[in-house]
Amino acid sequence: MSIFLRWLNVNHYSDKRVLITGGLGFIGSNLARALTLQRARVTLVDSLIPQYGGNLANVADLRDRVTINICDVRDPFAMEHLLQDQDYLFNLAGQTSHLDSMSEPHVDLDINSAAQLSILEACRKVNSAIKIVFASTRQLYGKPEYLPVDEKHPIRPVDVNGINKLAGEWYHLLYNNVYGIRASALRLTNTYGPGMRVKDARQTFLGIWVRSLIENRPIKIFGNGLQRRDFNYVDDCVNALLICGESDLSNGKIYNLGSAEFISLKDLAELMIELNHGGQFEFIPFPPERKVIDIGDYYSDFSFIERELGWQPRVDLRVGLERTLVYYRANRAKYWTKDL
Amino acid sequence: MSIFLRWLNVNHYSDKRVLITGGLGFIGSNLARALTLQRARVTLVDSLIPQYGGNLANVADLRDRVTINICDVRDPFAMEHLLQDQDYLFNLAGQTSHLDSMSEPHVDLDINSAAQLSILEACRKVNSAIKIVFASTRQLYGKPEYLPVDEKHPIRPVDVNGINKLAGEWYHLLYNNVYGIRASALRLTNTYGPGMRVKDARQTFLGIWVRSLIENRPIKIFGNGLQRRDFNYVDDCVNALLICGESDLSNGKIYNLGSAEFISLKDLAELMIELNHGGQFEFIPFPPERKVIDIGDYYSDFSFIERELGWQPRVDLRVGLERTLVYYRANRAKYWTKDL
Numbered sequence: 271m272s273i274f275l276r277w278l279n280v281n282h283y284s285d286k287r288v289l290i291t292g293g294l295g296f297i298g299s300n301l302a303r304a305l306t307l308q309r310a311r312v313t314l315v316d317s318l319i320p321q322y323g324g325n326l327a328n329v330a331d332l333r334d335r336v337t338i339n340i341c342d343v344r345d346p347f348a349m350e351h352l353l354q355d356q357d358y359l360f361n362l363a364g365q366t367s368h369l370d371s372m373s374e375p376h377v378d379l380d381i382n383s384a385a386q387l388s389i390l391e392a393c394r395k396v397n398s399a400i401k402i403v404f405a406s407t408r409q410l411y412g413k414p415e416y417l418p419v420d421e422k423h424p425i426r427p428v429d430v431n432g433i434n435k436l437a438g439e440w441y442h443l444l445y446n447n448v449y450g451i452r453a454s455a456l457r458l459t460n461t462y463g464p465g466m467r468v469k470d471a472r473q474t475f476l477g478i479w480v481r482s483l484i485e486n487r488p489i490k491i492f493g494n495g496l497q498r499r500d501f502n503y504v505d506d507c508v509n510a511l512l513i514c515g516e517s518d519l520s521n522g523k524i525y526n527l528g529s530a531e532f533i534s535l536k537d538l539a540e541l542m543i544e545l546n547h548g549g550q551f552e553f554i555p556f557p558p559e560r561k562v563i564d565i566g567d568y569y570s571d572f573s574f575i576e577r578e579l580g581w582q583p584r585v586d587l588r589v590g591l592e593r594t595l596v597y598y599r600a601n602r603a604k605y606w607t608k609d610l
Numbered sequence: 611m612s613i614f615l616r617w618l619n620v621n622h623y624s625d626k627r628v629l630i631t632g633g634l635g636f637i638g639s640n641l642a643r644a645l646t647l648q649r650a651r652v653t654l655v656d657s658l659i660p661q662y663g664g665n666l667a668n669v670a671d672l673r674d675r676v677t678i679n680i681c682d683v684r685d686p687f688a689m690e691h692l693l694q695d696q697d698y699l700f701n702l703a704g705q706t707s708h709l710d711s712m713s714e715p716h717v718d719l720d721i722n723s724a725a726q727l728s729i730l731e732a733c734r735k736v737n738s739a740i741k742i743v744f745a746s747t748r749q750l751y752g753k754p755e756y757l758p759v760d761e762k763h764p765i766r767p768v769d770v771n772g773i774n775k776l777a778g779e780w781y782h783l784l785y786n787n788v789y790g791i792r793a794s795a796l797r798l799t800n801t802y803g804p805g806m807r808v809k810d811a812r813q814t815f816l817g818i819w820v821r822s823l824i825e826n827r828p829i830k831i832f833g834n835g836l837q838r839r840d841f842n843y844v845d846d847c848v849n850a851l852l853i854c855g856e857s858d859l860s861n862g863k864i865y866n867l868g869s870a871e872f873i874s875l876k877d878l879a880e881l882m883i884e885l886n887h888g889g890q891f892e893f894i895p896f897p898p899e900r901k902v903i904d905i906g907d908y909y910s911d912f913s914f915i916e917r918e919l920g921w922q923p924r925v926d927l928r929v930g931l932e933r934t935l936v937y938y939r940a941n942r943a944k945y946w947t948k949d950l
Contacts (some may be wrong), residue, residue: 375727375781383723383777387715387770416869425765427780428787430727437777440767441715447768448712448902536727562788 282516283310289356291315291343291389295323296466297405297458297475299332300504301511306335315352315363317342323367323473327604328465343385350392353400358515360403361389364435365572367472368563371431382434383441389447390453395428401521403514406439407432408526410457413565418532420571421457421524422454429563438449439524442467445523454520456510459528459570463504463590464597468605476501480598480604483542489551492560495536500529500569503590506583513579520579528570529583538587546591615706617740617839624649629696631655631683631729635663636806636813637745637798639672640844641700641851655692655703657682658883660706667944668805679715683725690732693740694727698855701729701782702745704775708903711771722774723781730793731783741943742793743855746779748805750797750868753905760911761797761864768901774915779864794860796850799868799910803844803930804937808945816841820938822889823882829891834914835876838910840869844931846923860919867912869923876926885932888898 276506284286292298293314305312313314314336316324329336332419341348343363353359364382371378386404393400412426413417442453460474468477479489510527514520533541536551543549556564575581598605623645630645632638633654645652654676656664660950669676681688704722705711711718726744733740737818751759752766769771778831782793800814808817815818842850850867873881876891883889897905915921938945 293663331636375731376724379724379727384716384719387719391715422764427784430781430784433777433780433784437773441770444767444770444773 280308280502283308283358283512285309285311286357287311287355288358288360289315289352290315290360290362292323292329294318294328294338295362295506296328297461297511298360299364299465300329300463301362301508302332302336304508304512306332311355313337313339313352313356315335315339315341315343315362318492321370321472323467324532325465326607327520327601330587333373336551343389344380345574346388346392349389351394353389353392354396355402356397358413359389359393359509360405360515361386361402364405366421368429370472370561371429371434372559374561375430378430379434382431383437386438386441390451391442391546392548393443393451394449398449398451401441401515402450403511404405404439404442404453406455406524407435408457408459408568408570410436411440411568414568417567418528418569421526421554421574428565432585438566443522443524452518452521454514454522455524457524457526458507459526459568460499460501461507462501463594468590468598476606479539479542480594483546484593484598484602486549489539489542489549490554491535491539492554492556492564495539496534497552498532498534498567498569499538500532501587501590502527502529502583503585506585510575512583517579523578524608525575525579526570526572527575528572529587531587533587534570540597541588542591545588546595588590612751620648620865623648623698623852624686625649625651625695627651627653627695628698628700628702629653629655629692630702632663632670634658634665635702636668636803637801637844637847637851638700638702639668639669639805641702641805641848642669642672642676644848644852652693653677653679653696655679655681655683657703659778661707661710661812663807665805667941683729683837684720686728686732689729690736691758693729693732696740699729699733699740699742700745700851700855700922701742704705704745704778708769708771709899710750710812711769711774712899712903715770718770719774723823724904726778726781727863729859730791731779733791734785738789738791741855742782742791743822744779744793744795744890745851746795746797746864747775748799748908748910750776750779750796751908754908755905758868758909758911759866761866761914768905783862783864784812792858792861794854794862795864797864797866798842798847798864799908800839800841801844801847802841803934804823805844808938816892819879819882823886824942826889829877829879829882829889830894831879831891832896832904835879835893836874838871838872838874838907838909839878840947841927842867842869842923842941843925846925848916850921852919857919863918864910865919866910867915868912869927871927872909873927881928882931882935885928886935
């Protein structure tokens with residue numbers, strides 16, 4: 271981690287009280303690790319819903335340095351209690367599966383919209399001095415009209431998840447603007463790395479690709495594999511969250527994350543196979559329920575956060591993927607129990 | 611009504627089954643009247659929540675020509691039953707008060723977002739052949755970046771109501787795009803006329819202005835009265851709903867309504883006083899809770915619906931306001947019981 275903390279104020283979070291929703295999840299647990307390095311007083315909230323990203327294995331090394339509170343962000347009383355006296359909220363809990371949002375739209379709404387409103391109402395009532403960083407998503411932009419996609423790109427969600435995440439994001443900005451509860455949003459692109467859900471594709475398709483490689487099964491690419499995407503290694507994403515939290519310049523603002531390296535899915539599969547020293551991929555037709563919500567090529571313009579907060583991704587895709595494969599080869603037993 | 615039906619296919623809705631949510635409200639009741647003229651089979655759904663727009667007096671003349679079903683759009687079982695076998699849904703029910711959306715944000719979310727999702731899910735399950743026209747709002751645009759505001763203007767809601775209405779609107783387009791449930795949205799500007807809520811400013815400030823004039827109290831203008839707005843007389847709004855429902859060209863589309871006549875609030879107050887043959891206005895400072903959500907000047911570019919569906923507003927502001935004042939002078943007892 272050390273080299274990536276260089277441009278952070280490394281003592282900023284020292285002794286600060288920090289709540290992370292989705293704290294046992296992929297990004298939340300990596301963020302918790304970085305914050306404990308700064309000796310922040312970290313509480314992790316997670317529902318541990320089996321279909322979601324929370325996994326106690328993600329914080330096995332941190333158990334004695336953080337407080338873990340198992341509860342659901344849909345529980346307004348628990349959240350109101352937990353939010354008291356916190357200096358920071360990194361609000362990462364969410365339902366992330368696009369397909370699940372279509373089959374169970376009300377669950378997605380309850381988590382990604384209604385619970386966000388409860389959290390903000392709780393802050394308004396009991397802790398309006400808190401600073402919030404909200405994890406939003408590039409999914410809001412839908413199928414890009416132009417590339418790279420900057421923050422001015424029209425918003426055009428293609429699934430229920432995108433609509434509900436948008437409402438959740440905008441509640442944050444609204445509470446910043448109307449009530450002065452300092453809040454910023456980061457629109458994350460594909461984030462990958464140790465701790466991501468690899469059981470299935472609910473969080474990122476990269477998870478299931480990593481698992482396939484390790485299980486010696488072919489990677490399945492939907493369509494022709496020419497769709498291009500950008501990726502952030504989780505440490506870069508964590509750094510963006512931290513510097514966004516540090517700065518009051520970020521209040522009321524939305525920033526894209528992204529990477530200057532974008533790559534087609536076919537090239538990505540080939541790169542992963544090279545790094546894995548073996549493996550295969552195959553093209554399969556788009557399942558119809560995925561085709562209707564597919565967004566084609568996507569990569570971000572992240573110059574706004576670069577300019578304002580000095581953030582840049584530092585980990586090459588090659589390096590990040592290698593670390594990820596090493597991690598899951600060593601830790602597969604913690605992430606899936608039985609091969610497919 | 612007759613002259614305004616000229617460019618409609620006057621028999622289009624004849625014998626069709628039409629459900630109107632918010633059917634006892636201002637626009638819903640006027641729409642019901644127009645549909646019964648075409649001998650449509652109309653069912654009105656309304657919750658009759660006292661703070662909202664439903665009022666049985668609005669349909670006193672229609673009682674034997676429509677079916678009235680009192681229930682809340684938040685009741686998914688009632689809605690699923692009522693949506694079966696309908697040919698059209700004019701989906702007008704909503705929480706409209708900007709201030710109430712800030713003081714009770716979850717109520718606004720439940721009505722303007724969650725219930726809309728339930729309605730669409732019910733259509734998907736029991737009646738995917740239905741055609742839906744959804745009443746949305748220019749409130750989604752927030753404080754205009756340019757005038758007149760067209761449909762490409764960035765979306766930037768300034769209150770909880772705007773965010774939730776946006777989610778409600780987009781669910782409709784999403785279900786159109788993904789499931790082929792034909793749906794269109796009209797972004798209404800200030801609509802006025804007989805049947806509007808005049809008890810208070812929950813639906814439109816014009817209501818309370820009309821009431822003030824009739825009670826011989828001064829009209830209260832927030833700020834300096836230079837804010838400009840556009841207005842649609844309710845018959846024009848009803849016609850837009852009808853032609854939008856008639857056409858499959860409108861599927862999956864969003865159209866602004868609006869008027870070529872825009873006017874400052876001060877000039878509007880003067881016009882109303884002239885038409886009322888008497889009255890006064892006074893400037894009062896913006897209440898702080900209104901100031902933070904005020905949007906300044908607003909008027910729409912409605913050329914998209916003009917071009918595609920041939921809609922234009924036909925009722926001059928002067929004519930519409932005169933009819934409105936005549937109506938409320940004659941019917942005040944049905945709309946408020948005790949003078950302020």
